[in-house]
Amino acid sequence: MRTNTARAVDLLVVLALLTAVTGAVAGCGSEKAGGHGARVGDGDPAPESEARARQVADAWDGSKAAETWRKGYYPLGETVQLPENAFRNGADKLAYGTRNFVLRGGLPATPQKDGKVKWESGGSLTLPLMGARKAYETVARGSNDGPHLTVTGAKLGEMTLATSRGPATVPAWLFTLEGYDTPLKRVALSPSKLPRPPIKPVGEVPTDELAPLGRLVGMAADGRSVTVMATHGACDDGPAVDVLETGGSVVLSASVVGTKDGPCTSQLLGEEVTVTLDRPVGDRLLLDAFTGRPVPNEENGPSPSQ
Incomplete structure:
Protein backbone atom coordinates (compact mmCIF):
# COMPACT_ATOMS: atom_id res chain seq x y z
CA MET A 1 0.00 0.00 0.00
CA ARG A 2 1.48 3.35 -1.05
CA THR A 3 0.38 6.53 0.68
CA ASN A 4 0.73 10.18 -0.25
CA THR A 5 3.65 10.47 2.17
CA ALA A 6 5.53 7.69 0.42
CA ARG A 7 4.82 9.29 -2.93
CA ALA A 8 6.18 12.61 -1.67
CA VAL A 9 9.53 11.00 -0.92
CA ASP A 10 9.67 9.63 -4.45
CA LEU A 11 8.87 13.10 -5.78
CA LEU A 12 11.78 14.60 -3.87
CA VAL A 13 14.27 12.23 -5.43
CA VAL A 14 13.11 12.94 -8.95
CA LEU A 15 12.80 16.68 -8.31
CA ALA A 16 16.52 16.79 -7.58
CA LEU A 17 17.14 15.41 -11.04
CA LEU A 18 14.49 17.64 -12.54
CA THR A 19 16.18 20.87 -11.49
CA ALA A 20 19.53 19.64 -12.80
CA VAL A 21 18.41 18.39 -16.20
CA THR A 22 16.39 20.62 -18.53
CA GLY A 23 13.19 19.05 -19.76
CA ALA A 24 13.56 15.94 -17.64
CA VAL A 25 9.88 15.69 -16.91
CA ALA A 26 7.14 14.41 -19.14
CA GLY A 27 3.51 15.40 -19.16
CA CYS A 28 0.95 17.46 -20.97
CA GLY A 29 1.22 21.25 -20.89
CA SER A 30 -1.62 23.58 -20.04
CA GLU A 31 -2.09 27.29 -19.72
CA LYS A 32 -3.77 28.59 -16.60
CA ALA A 33 -4.03 32.09 -15.20
CA GLY A 34 -3.89 33.55 -11.72
CA GLY A 35 -3.34 36.89 -10.04
CA HIS A 36 -2.34 38.54 -6.80
CA GLY A 37 -2.67 36.01 -4.02
CA ALA A 38 -4.64 33.73 -6.32
CA ARG A 39 -4.42 30.00 -6.82
CA VAL A 40 -3.84 28.69 -10.30
CA GLY A 41 -5.91 25.57 -9.92
CA ASP A 42 -8.94 24.49 -7.95
CA GLY A 43 -9.89 25.90 -4.56
CA ASP A 44 -8.35 28.51 -2.26
CA PRO A 45 -4.70 28.54 -1.17
CA ALA A 46 -3.94 26.74 2.08
CA PRO A 47 -3.25 29.04 5.07
CA GLU A 48 0.17 27.40 5.53
CA SER A 49 1.04 28.14 1.91
CA GLU A 50 0.07 31.80 2.26
CA ALA A 51 2.00 32.16 5.50
CA ARG A 52 5.12 30.57 4.01
CA ALA A 53 4.97 32.81 0.93
CA ARG A 54 4.78 35.87 3.16
CA GLN A 55 7.77 34.64 5.21
CA VAL A 56 9.82 34.22 2.04
CA ALA A 57 8.84 37.66 0.71
CA ASP A 58 9.64 39.34 4.05
CA ALA A 59 13.01 37.55 4.33
CA TRP A 60 14.15 38.71 0.89
CA ASP A 61 12.78 42.26 1.14
CA GLY A 62 15.68 44.61 1.82
CA SER A 63 18.14 41.73 2.34
CA LYS A 64 21.75 41.61 1.25
CA ALA A 65 20.83 38.68 -1.01
CA ALA A 66 18.23 40.81 -2.79
CA GLU A 67 20.77 43.61 -3.23
CA THR A 68 23.26 41.17 -4.73
CA TRP A 69 20.59 39.72 -7.04
CA ARG A 70 19.65 43.14 -8.37
CA LYS A 71 23.26 43.97 -9.16
CA GLY A 72 23.99 40.73 -11.00
CA TYR A 73 23.14 39.12 -14.32
CA TYR A 74 20.51 36.40 -13.97
CA PRO A 75 18.75 35.34 -17.20
CA LEU A 76 15.02 34.67 -17.00
CA GLY A 77 14.46 34.17 -20.73
CA GLU A 78 15.72 31.44 -23.03
CA THR A 79 19.51 31.55 -23.40
CA ALA A 188 28.08 33.76 -24.45
CA LEU A 189 28.00 34.60 -20.73
CA SER A 190 27.41 32.57 -17.59
CA PRO A 191 25.10 34.03 -14.92
CA SER A 192 26.44 35.74 -11.84
CA LYS A 193 26.97 33.64 -8.72
CA LEU A 194 23.73 33.10 -6.83
CA PRO A 195 23.48 34.91 -3.48
CA ARG A 196 22.98 32.87 -0.34
CA PRO A 197 19.23 32.85 0.43
CA PRO A 198 18.13 34.72 3.59
CA ILE A 199 15.67 31.93 4.47
CA LYS A 200 15.96 28.13 4.61
CA PRO A 201 13.77 25.67 2.69
CA VAL A 202 10.50 24.82 4.37
CA GLY A 203 11.66 21.22 4.83
CA GLU A 204 13.33 18.26 3.16
CA VAL A 205 10.26 16.43 1.89
CA PRO A 206 7.59 18.02 -0.33
CA THR A 207 3.96 17.53 0.60
CA ASP A 208 0.70 17.85 -1.28
CA GLU A 209 0.26 21.30 0.30
CA LEU A 210 3.67 22.69 -0.69
CA ALA A 211 6.35 21.40 -3.06
CA PRO A 212 9.30 22.87 -4.97
CA LEU A 213 8.76 24.09 -8.50
CA GLY A 214 10.48 22.25 -11.32
CA ARG A 215 11.89 25.21 -13.24
CA LEU A 216 11.11 28.46 -14.97
CA VAL A 217 9.99 27.74 -18.53
CA GLY A 218 9.61 31.29 -19.80
CA MET A 219 8.28 34.79 -19.33
CA ALA A 220 5.99 36.89 -21.53
CA ALA A 221 7.64 39.76 -23.40
CA ASP A 222 5.71 42.28 -21.31
CA GLY A 223 6.56 40.52 -18.04
CA ARG A 224 2.88 40.13 -17.13
CA SER A 225 2.97 36.34 -17.00
CA VAL A 226 5.45 33.59 -16.20
CA THR A 227 5.35 29.92 -17.10
CA VAL A 228 6.77 27.37 -14.67
CA MET A 229 7.02 23.60 -14.62
CA ALA A 230 4.99 22.25 -11.71
CA THR A 231 5.04 18.59 -10.77
CA HIS A 232 2.47 16.13 -9.49
CA GLY A 233 1.88 12.41 -9.15
CA ALA A 234 -0.21 9.87 -11.01
CA CYS A 235 -2.99 9.74 -8.41
CA ASP A 236 -4.14 13.35 -8.23
CA ASP A 237 -5.87 16.00 -10.35
CA GLY A 238 -2.73 17.98 -11.12
CA PRO A 239 -0.67 20.88 -9.79
CA ALA A 240 -1.78 24.27 -8.50
CA VAL A 241 0.29 27.43 -8.07
CA ASP A 242 -0.45 30.17 -5.54
CA VAL A 243 0.85 33.67 -6.24
CA LEU A 244 1.84 36.34 -3.74
CA GLU A 245 2.92 39.66 -5.26
CA THR A 246 4.70 42.29 -3.22
CA GLY A 247 6.63 45.40 -4.14
CA GLY A 248 9.90 43.50 -4.17
CA SER A 249 9.02 39.95 -5.14
CA VAL A 250 6.66 37.46 -6.76
CA VAL A 251 6.43 34.31 -4.64
CA LEU A 252 5.06 31.14 -6.27
CA SER A 253 3.81 28.26 -4.12
CA ALA A 254 3.32 24.91 -5.85
CA SER A 255 0.97 22.25 -4.52
CA VAL A 256 -1.10 19.29 -5.69
CA VAL A 257 -4.90 19.11 -5.82
CA GLY A 258 -7.30 16.19 -5.79
CA THR A 259 -4.98 13.73 -4.04
CA LYS A 260 -6.34 10.28 -3.34
CA ASP A 261 -5.44 7.70 -0.71
CA GLY A 262 -4.67 4.13 -1.61
CA PRO A 263 -2.34 2.36 -4.04
CA CYS A 264 -0.41 4.70 -6.31
CA THR A 265 2.53 4.46 -8.67
CA SER A 266 5.57 6.63 -8.01
CA GLN A 267 5.40 8.50 -11.33
CA LEU A 268 6.42 12.13 -11.47
CA LEU A 269 4.51 14.15 -14.05
CA GLY A 270 5.34 17.67 -15.14
CA GLU A 271 2.86 20.28 -16.28
CA GLU A 272 3.55 23.78 -17.58
CA VAL A 273 1.50 26.32 -15.66
CA THR A 274 1.23 29.94 -16.80
CA VAL A 275 0.58 32.48 -14.06
CA THR A 276 -0.76 35.93 -14.93
CA LEU A 277 0.38 38.77 -12.66
CA ASP A 278 -1.22 42.05 -11.64
CA ARG A 279 1.77 43.93 -13.07
CA PRO A 280 5.02 43.09 -14.87
CA VAL A 281 7.72 41.24 -12.96
CA GLY A 282 10.19 44.06 -13.64
CA ASP A 283 13.12 43.85 -11.25
CA ARG A 284 11.13 41.98 -8.61
CA LEU A 285 12.51 38.64 -7.47
CA LEU A 286 10.73 35.52 -8.72
CA LEU A 287 10.85 33.18 -5.72
CA ASP A 288 9.88 29.59 -4.89
CA ALA A 289 8.03 29.41 -1.55
CA PHE A 290 9.21 25.87 -0.78
CA THR A 291 12.95 26.43 -1.28
CA GLY A 292 13.03 30.13 -0.37
CA ARG A 293 15.24 30.67 -3.43
CA PRO A 294 14.83 32.20 -6.88
CA VAL A 295 12.86 29.91 -9.19
CA PRO A 296 15.50 27.82 -11.01
CA ASN A 297 15.99 27.69 -14.75
CA GLU A 298 18.48 25.88 -16.96
CA GLU A 299 21.12 28.56 -16.34
CA ASN A 300 20.31 29.43 -12.76
CA GLY A 301 19.83 26.28 -10.73
CA PRO A 302 20.68 26.28 -7.04
CA SER A 303 24.38 25.93 -6.28
CA PRO A 304 25.65 22.95 -4.25
CA SER A 305 26.70 25.33 -1.45
CA GLN A 306 23.07 26.29 -0.94
Whole structure:
Protein backbone atom coordinates (compact mmCIF):
# COMPACT_ATOMS: atom_id res chain seq x y z
CA MET A 1 0.00 0.00 0.00
CA ARG A 2 1.48 3.35 -1.05
CA THR A 3 0.38 6.53 0.68
CA ASN A 4 0.73 10.18 -0.25
CA THR A 5 3.65 10.47 2.17
CA ALA A 6 5.53 7.69 0.42
CA ARG A 7 4.82 9.29 -2.93
CA ALA A 8 6.18 12.61 -1.67
CA VAL A 9 9.53 11.00 -0.92
CA ASP A 10 9.67 9.63 -4.45
CA LEU A 11 8.87 13.10 -5.78
CA LEU A 12 11.78 14.60 -3.87
CA VAL A 13 14.27 12.23 -5.43
CA VAL A 14 13.11 12.94 -8.95
CA LEU A 15 12.80 16.68 -8.31
CA ALA A 16 16.52 16.79 -7.58
CA LEU A 17 17.14 15.41 -11.04
CA LEU A 18 14.49 17.64 -12.54
CA THR A 19 16.18 20.87 -11.49
CA ALA A 20 19.53 19.64 -12.80
CA VAL A 21 18.41 18.39 -16.20
CA THR A 22 16.39 20.62 -18.53
CA GLY A 23 13.19 19.05 -19.76
CA ALA A 24 13.56 15.94 -17.64
CA VAL A 25 9.88 15.69 -16.91
CA ALA A 26 7.14 14.41 -19.14
CA GLY A 27 3.51 15.40 -19.16
CA CYS A 28 0.95 17.46 -20.97
CA GLY A 29 1.22 21.25 -20.89
CA SER A 30 -1.62 23.58 -20.04
CA GLU A 31 -2.09 27.29 -19.72
CA LYS A 32 -3.77 28.59 -16.60
CA ALA A 33 -4.03 32.09 -15.20
CA GLY A 34 -3.89 33.55 -11.72
CA GLY A 35 -3.34 36.89 -10.04
CA HIS A 36 -2.34 38.54 -6.80
CA GLY A 37 -2.67 36.01 -4.02
CA ALA A 38 -4.64 33.73 -6.32
CA ARG A 39 -4.42 30.00 -6.82
CA VAL A 40 -3.84 28.69 -10.30
CA GLY A 41 -5.91 25.57 -9.92
CA ASP A 42 -8.94 24.49 -7.95
CA GLY A 43 -9.89 25.90 -4.56
CA ASP A 44 -8.35 28.51 -2.26
CA PRO A 45 -4.70 28.54 -1.17
CA ALA A 46 -3.94 26.74 2.08
CA PRO A 47 -3.25 29.04 5.07
CA GLU A 48 0.17 27.40 5.53
CA SER A 49 1.04 28.14 1.91
CA GLU A 50 0.07 31.80 2.26
CA ALA A 51 2.00 32.16 5.50
CA ARG A 52 5.12 30.57 4.01
CA ALA A 53 4.97 32.81 0.93
CA ARG A 54 4.78 35.87 3.16
CA GLN A 55 7.77 34.64 5.21
CA VAL A 56 9.82 34.22 2.04
CA ALA A 57 8.84 37.66 0.71
CA ASP A 58 9.64 39.34 4.05
CA ALA A 59 13.01 37.55 4.33
CA TRP A 60 14.15 38.71 0.89
CA ASP A 61 12.78 42.26 1.14
CA GLY A 62 15.68 44.61 1.82
CA SER A 63 18.14 41.73 2.34
CA LYS A 64 21.75 41.61 1.25
CA ALA A 65 20.83 38.68 -1.01
CA ALA A 66 18.23 40.81 -2.79
CA GLU A 67 20.77 43.61 -3.23
CA THR A 68 23.26 41.17 -4.73
CA TRP A 69 20.59 39.72 -7.04
CA ARG A 70 19.65 43.14 -8.37
CA LYS A 71 23.26 43.97 -9.16
CA GLY A 72 23.99 40.73 -11.00
CA TYR A 73 23.14 39.12 -14.32
CA TYR A 74 20.51 36.40 -13.97
CA PRO A 75 18.75 35.34 -17.20
CA LEU A 76 15.02 34.67 -17.00
CA GLY A 77 14.46 34.17 -20.73
CA GLU A 78 15.72 31.44 -23.03
CA THR A 79 19.51 31.55 -23.40
CA VAL A 80 19.21 29.69 -26.71
CA GLN A 81 17.23 31.30 -29.54
CA LEU A 82 16.29 29.21 -32.56
CA PRO A 83 16.66 30.21 -36.21
CA GLU A 84 13.68 31.99 -37.75
CA ASN A 85 10.85 29.65 -38.76
CA ALA A 86 12.53 26.68 -37.11
CA PHE A 87 12.11 23.87 -37.73
CA ARG A 88 12.01 22.81 -41.37
CA ASN A 89 10.65 19.36 -40.59
CA GLY A 90 9.90 16.88 -37.84
CA ALA A 91 13.35 15.31 -38.04
CA ASP A 92 15.06 18.63 -37.29
CA LYS A 93 12.66 19.28 -34.43
CA LEU A 94 13.44 15.85 -32.99
CA ALA A 95 17.16 16.47 -33.40
CA TYR A 96 16.94 19.69 -31.40
CA GLY A 97 14.75 18.04 -28.77
CA THR A 98 17.43 15.39 -28.20
CA ARG A 99 20.20 18.01 -28.65
CA ASN A 100 21.75 15.81 -31.32
CA PHE A 101 24.25 17.98 -33.27
CA VAL A 102 27.14 17.32 -35.62
CA LEU A 103 29.99 19.83 -35.95
CA ARG A 104 31.41 20.08 -39.45
CA GLY A 105 34.50 22.26 -39.42
CA GLY A 106 36.16 24.24 -36.65
CA LEU A 107 34.91 26.84 -34.20
CA PRO A 108 36.57 30.27 -33.87
CA ALA A 109 38.79 31.32 -31.00
CA THR A 110 37.34 33.74 -28.47
CA PRO A 111 38.25 37.22 -29.76
CA GLN A 112 38.24 38.88 -26.33
CA LYS A 113 38.37 38.04 -22.64
CA ASP A 114 35.18 39.75 -21.46
CA GLY A 115 31.69 40.61 -22.68
CA LYS A 116 29.19 43.19 -21.51
CA VAL A 117 25.55 42.90 -20.47
CA LYS A 118 23.68 46.10 -21.43
CA TRP A 119 20.28 46.65 -19.84
CA GLU A 120 17.50 48.40 -21.72
CA SER A 121 16.75 50.45 -18.59
CA GLY A 122 20.38 51.60 -18.35
CA GLY A 123 23.51 50.19 -16.75
CA SER A 124 25.86 47.43 -17.77
CA LEU A 125 27.96 44.64 -16.30
CA THR A 126 31.21 43.11 -17.60
CA LEU A 127 31.60 39.34 -17.28
CA PRO A 128 33.99 36.68 -18.63
CA LEU A 129 33.13 35.66 -22.18
CA MET A 130 32.26 32.02 -22.83
CA GLY A 131 34.23 30.40 -25.65
CA ALA A 132 32.52 29.08 -28.77
CA ARG A 133 33.43 25.48 -27.92
CA LYS A 134 31.89 25.63 -24.44
CA ALA A 135 28.79 27.39 -25.78
CA TYR A 136 28.43 24.70 -28.45
CA GLU A 137 28.73 21.93 -25.87
CA THR A 138 25.92 23.42 -23.76
CA VAL A 139 23.63 23.10 -26.78
CA ALA A 140 24.93 19.91 -28.41
CA ARG A 141 24.45 17.34 -25.68
CA GLY A 142 23.44 14.37 -27.78
CA SER A 143 25.50 12.04 -29.95
CA ASN A 144 23.71 9.24 -31.76
CA ASP A 145 22.84 8.01 -35.23
CA GLY A 146 19.36 9.53 -35.21
CA PRO A 147 18.26 12.81 -36.80
CA HIS A 148 20.80 15.56 -36.24
CA LEU A 149 21.46 19.24 -36.92
CA THR A 150 24.76 20.19 -38.55
CA VAL A 151 26.73 23.22 -37.34
CA THR A 152 29.04 24.58 -40.04
CA GLY A 153 30.50 27.62 -38.29
CA ALA A 154 30.04 30.33 -35.66
CA LYS A 155 30.74 34.00 -35.04
CA LEU A 156 30.34 36.32 -32.08
CA GLY A 157 27.29 38.59 -32.12
CA GLU A 158 24.48 39.71 -29.79
CA MET A 159 20.98 38.76 -28.67
CA THR A 160 18.38 40.14 -26.30
CA LEU A 161 16.65 38.28 -23.49
CA ALA A 162 14.74 38.81 -20.24
CA THR A 163 16.82 39.05 -17.06
CA SER A 164 16.18 39.77 -13.39
CA ARG A 165 16.83 43.45 -14.19
CA GLY A 166 14.63 43.62 -17.26
CA PRO A 167 15.46 43.15 -20.97
CA ALA A 168 19.17 43.14 -21.82
CA THR A 169 21.44 42.84 -24.84
CA VAL A 170 24.20 40.30 -24.31
CA PRO A 171 27.05 38.77 -26.34
CA ALA A 172 26.05 35.55 -28.08
CA TRP A 173 27.59 32.94 -30.33
CA LEU A 174 25.73 32.72 -33.62
CA PHE A 175 25.95 29.15 -34.91
CA THR A 176 25.32 28.55 -38.60
CA LEU A 177 23.06 25.57 -39.19
CA GLU A 178 23.07 23.68 -42.45
CA GLY A 179 19.80 24.36 -44.28
CA TYR A 180 18.90 27.52 -42.33
CA ASP A 181 19.29 31.14 -43.40
CA THR A 182 19.48 32.53 -39.85
CA PRO A 183 21.66 31.30 -36.98
CA LEU A 184 20.98 29.51 -33.74
CA LYS A 185 22.02 31.92 -30.97
CA ARG A 186 23.49 30.95 -27.62
CA VAL A 187 24.30 33.50 -24.87
CA ALA A 188 28.08 33.76 -24.45
CA LEU A 189 28.00 34.60 -20.73
CA SER A 190 27.41 32.57 -17.59
CA PRO A 191 25.10 34.03 -14.92
CA SER A 192 26.44 35.74 -11.84
CA LYS A 193 26.97 33.64 -8.72
CA LEU A 194 23.73 33.10 -6.83
CA PRO A 195 23.48 34.91 -3.48
CA ARG A 196 22.98 32.87 -0.34
CA PRO A 197 19.23 32.85 0.43
CA PRO A 198 18.13 34.72 3.59
CA ILE A 199 15.67 31.93 4.47
CA LYS A 200 15.96 28.13 4.61
CA PRO A 201 13.77 25.67 2.69
CA VAL A 202 10.50 24.82 4.37
CA GLY A 203 11.66 21.22 4.83
CA GLU A 204 13.33 18.26 3.16
CA VAL A 205 10.26 16.43 1.89
CA PRO A 206 7.59 18.02 -0.33
CA THR A 207 3.96 17.53 0.60
CA ASP A 208 0.70 17.85 -1.28
CA GLU A 209 0.26 21.30 0.30
CA LEU A 210 3.67 22.69 -0.69
CA ALA A 211 6.35 21.40 -3.06
CA PRO A 212 9.30 22.87 -4.97
CA LEU A 213 8.76 24.09 -8.50
CA GLY A 214 10.48 22.25 -11.32
CA ARG A 215 11.89 25.21 -13.24
CA LEU A 216 11.11 28.46 -14.97
CA VAL A 217 9.99 27.74 -18.53
CA GLY A 218 9.61 31.29 -19.80
CA MET A 219 8.28 34.79 -19.33
CA ALA A 220 5.99 36.89 -21.53
CA ALA A 221 7.64 39.76 -23.40
CA ASP A 222 5.71 42.28 -21.31
CA GLY A 223 6.56 40.52 -18.04
CA ARG A 224 2.88 40.13 -17.13
CA SER A 225 2.97 36.34 -17.00
CA VAL A 226 5.45 33.59 -16.20
CA THR A 227 5.35 29.92 -17.10
CA VAL A 228 6.77 27.37 -14.67
CA MET A 229 7.02 23.60 -14.62
CA ALA A 230 4.99 22.25 -11.71
CA THR A 231 5.04 18.59 -10.77
CA HIS A 232 2.47 16.13 -9.49
CA GLY A 233 1.88 12.41 -9.15
CA ALA A 234 -0.21 9.87 -11.01
CA CYS A 235 -2.99 9.74 -8.41
CA ASP A 236 -4.14 13.35 -8.23
CA ASP A 237 -5.87 16.00 -10.35
CA GLY A 238 -2.73 17.98 -11.12
CA PRO A 239 -0.67 20.88 -9.79
CA ALA A 240 -1.78 24.27 -8.50
CA VAL A 241 0.29 27.43 -8.07
CA ASP A 242 -0.45 30.17 -5.54
CA VAL A 243 0.85 33.67 -6.24
CA LEU A 244 1.84 36.34 -3.74
CA GLU A 245 2.92 39.66 -5.26
CA THR A 246 4.70 42.29 -3.22
CA GLY A 247 6.63 45.40 -4.14
CA GLY A 248 9.90 43.50 -4.17
CA SER A 249 9.02 39.95 -5.14
CA VAL A 250 6.66 37.46 -6.76
CA VAL A 251 6.43 34.31 -4.64
CA LEU A 252 5.06 31.14 -6.27
CA SER A 253 3.81 28.26 -4.12
CA ALA A 254 3.32 24.91 -5.85
CA SER A 255 0.97 22.25 -4.52
CA VAL A 256 -1.10 19.29 -5.69
CA VAL A 257 -4.90 19.11 -5.82
CA GLY A 258 -7.30 16.19 -5.79
CA THR A 259 -4.98 13.73 -4.04
CA LYS A 260 -6.34 10.28 -3.34
CA ASP A 261 -5.44 7.70 -0.71
CA GLY A 262 -4.67 4.13 -1.61
CA PRO A 263 -2.34 2.36 -4.04
CA CYS A 264 -0.41 4.70 -6.31
CA THR A 265 2.53 4.46 -8.67
CA SER A 266 5.57 6.63 -8.01
CA GLN A 267 5.40 8.50 -11.33
CA LEU A 268 6.42 12.13 -11.47
CA LEU A 269 4.51 14.15 -14.05
CA GLY A 270 5.34 17.67 -15.14
CA GLU A 271 2.86 20.28 -16.28
CA GLU A 272 3.55 23.78 -17.58
CA VAL A 273 1.50 26.32 -15.66
CA THR A 274 1.23 29.94 -16.80
CA VAL A 275 0.58 32.48 -14.06
CA THR A 276 -0.76 35.93 -14.93
CA LEU A 277 0.38 38.77 -12.66
CA ASP A 278 -1.22 42.05 -11.64
CA ARG A 279 1.77 43.93 -13.07
CA PRO A 280 5.02 43.09 -14.87
CA VAL A 281 7.72 41.24 -12.96
CA GLY A 282 10.19 44.06 -13.64
CA ASP A 283 13.12 43.85 -11.25
CA ARG A 284 11.13 41.98 -8.61
CA LEU A 285 12.51 38.64 -7.47
CA LEU A 286 10.73 35.52 -8.72
CA LEU A 287 10.85 33.18 -5.72
CA ASP A 288 9.88 29.59 -4.89
CA ALA A 289 8.03 29.41 -1.55
CA PHE A 290 9.21 25.87 -0.78
CA THR A 291 12.95 26.43 -1.28
CA GLY A 292 13.03 30.13 -0.37
CA ARG A 293 15.24 30.67 -3.43
CA PRO A 294 14.83 32.20 -6.88
CA VAL A 295 12.86 29.91 -9.19
CA PRO A 296 15.50 27.82 -11.01
CA ASN A 297 15.99 27.69 -14.75
CA GLU A 298 18.48 25.88 -16.96
CA GLU A 299 21.12 28.56 -16.34
CA ASN A 300 20.31 29.43 -12.76
CA GLY A 301 19.83 26.28 -10.73
CA PRO A 302 20.68 26.28 -7.04
CA SER A 303 24.38 25.93 -6.28
CA PRO A 304 25.65 22.95 -4.25
CA SER A 305 26.70 25.33 -1.45
CA GLN A 306 23.07 26.29 -0.94
